[in-house]
Amino acid sequence: MVAASATARVTAGVSFAARLAFDRVSHEFSPTAATLHEVSLAAEPGEVLCLLGPSGSGKTTLLRIAAGIEAQTRGSVLLNDREIAGPSVFLPPEQRSIGLVFQDFALFPHLTILDNVRFGLTALSREEARREAMISLARVGLEDYAGSYPHILSGGEQQRVALARAIAPRPAVLLMDEPFSGLDSRLKDTVRAETLEILRRSRATAIVVTHDAEEAMRMGDRIALLKDGRLVQLGTAQELYNSPATLFAAGFFSEINVFEARVEDGAVDTPLGRFDAGGLADGTSASVAFRLSAFDVSQTHGEIPARVVSRRFLGVVELLELAVPGADRLVRARVRCGALSNPNREIWLTVRKPDVLVFERTQEST
Numbered sequence: 001m002v003a004a005s006a007t008a009r010v011t012a013g014v015s016f017a018a019r020l021a022f023d024r025v026s027h028e029f030s031p032t033a034a035t036l037h038e039v040s041l042a043a044e045p046g047e048v049l050c051l052l053g054p055s056g057s058g059k060t061t062l063l064r065i066a067a068g069i070e071a072q073t074r075g076s077v078l079l080n081d082r083e084i085a086g087p088s089v090f091l092p093p094e095q096r097s098i099g100l101v102f103q104d105f106a107l108f109p110h111l112t113i114l115d116n117v118r119f120g121l122t123a124l125s126r127e128e129a130r131r132e133a134m135i136s137l138a139r140v141g142l143e144d145y146a147g148s149y150p151h152i153l154s155g156g157e158q159q160r161v162a163l164a165r166a167i168a169p170r171p172a173v174l175l176m177d178e179p180f181s182g183l184d185s186r187l188k189d190t191v192r193a194e195t196l197e198i199l200r201r202s203r204a205t206a207i208v209v210t211h212d213a214e215e216a217m218r219m220g221d222r223i224a225l226l227k228d229g230r231l232v233q234l235g236t237a238q239e240l241y242n243s244p245a246t247l248f249a250a251g252f253f254s255e256i257n258v259f260e261a262r263v264e265d266g267a268v269d270t271p272l273g274r275f276d277a278g279g280l281a282d283g284t285s286a287s288v289a290f291r292l293s294a295f296d297v298s299q300t301h302g303e304i305p306a307r308v309v310s311r312r313f314l315g316v317v318e319l320l321e322l323a324v325p326g327a328d329r330l331v332r333a334r335v336r337c338g339a340l341s342n343p344n345r346e347i348w349l350t351v352r353k354p355d356v357l358v359f360e361r362t363q364e365s366t
């Protein structure tokens with residue numbers, strides 16, 4: 001039994017995967033400026049949960065509250081159903097079993113890579129700390145660089161050292177704040193994939209902050225979308241993309257054209273056609289969103305006449321701006337290159353229904 005758990009320790013890399021939950025967490029930096037409003041969500045054991053949202057939506061504040069660097073104003077944070085921060089409890093960061101990775105890696109330039117990784121292992125003897133740090137470095141594939149200094153490593157390798165340092169104490173949960181934003185775009189894909197692989201192998205529960213929807217879709221088992229300190233939607237990438245809860249969520253995951261309409265006889269009329277109102281009551285003001293991928297184009301046939309105002313070649317696809325009768329603004333469409341083979345500007349559109357989303361128009365969505 002002891003031997004089995006010792007093996008598990010070495011191969012798992014994290015002592016146990018935990019559930020981290022926020023229960024109605026609110027926060028304000030000043031009485032007039034609320035940062036978070038009653039946010040409730042949980043990262044399940046072993047899951048990679050991405051906190052996604054535009055700048056200022058409260059992602060970093062939520063992460064700092066989980067880490068114990070910031071205290072919430074109301075609500076609780078629970079680790080495996082044990083309150084670690086709440087009305088009557090506040091565990092300091094070092095007692096939370098939570099690891100942190102920041103965007104700037106924050107490696108000490110004057111310490112060797114081994115010593116950088118060993119840095120947080122103060123509870124262990126020097127030799128034990130060395131062994132654990134080497135296990136952690138091996139996990140990120142950098143054990144051969146243990147005696148070198150950070151400056152000889154590429155940005156991606158430095159990020160792996162930062163990850164090794166964060167997982168070395170075998171935290172129950174890893175928190176990562178925009179961990180790839182310091183990397184150039186070519187390196188980003190590789191380091192992101194490597195990080196995901198390391199997280200999977202170590203079976204860590206991870207919360208990753210990003211403002212990039214594609215990054216969240218690539219990394220997250222689930223995604224929590226935040227706006228103005230509120231949770232907009234929590235679900236898998238498919239759920240958020242296919243069934244966005246609000247117009248904001250729809251626009252965050254794909255570029256859209258939006259038309260306003262009033263629901264009549266269960267449907268909405270737009271310059272791009274008439275569509276089912278998805279159960280909205282007659283008389284409701286609606287926002288009708290068309291993804292840029294919603295259009296099939298043809299020079300001979302279709303449902304809606306349109307005139308090509310501009311074409312931009314993007315490789316596999318081209319981006320069109322179209323004048324459509326009755327539309328007070330240009331409609332943008334993303335179509336396969338070659339779909340319009342001759343230079344004739346008068347074309348026809350056919351709208352794909354699954355790429356049309358109808359929302360009740362709210363103040364928030366305007």
Ligand SMILES: Nc1ncnc2c1ncn2[C@@H]1O[C@H](COP(=O)(O)OP(=O)(O)OP(=O)(O)O)[C@@H](O)[C@H]1O
Pocket residue numbers: 029035053054055056057058059060061062211
């Ligand atoms: N120390 C602070 N004092 C006062 N206001 C702050 C402080 N830190 C953050 N804020 C404000 O709180 C809000 C949420 O900030 P936060 O950094 O959590 O958002 P974010 O979603 O992580 O944004 P970003 O992607 O730009 O980092 C913002 O309006 C920000 O200006």
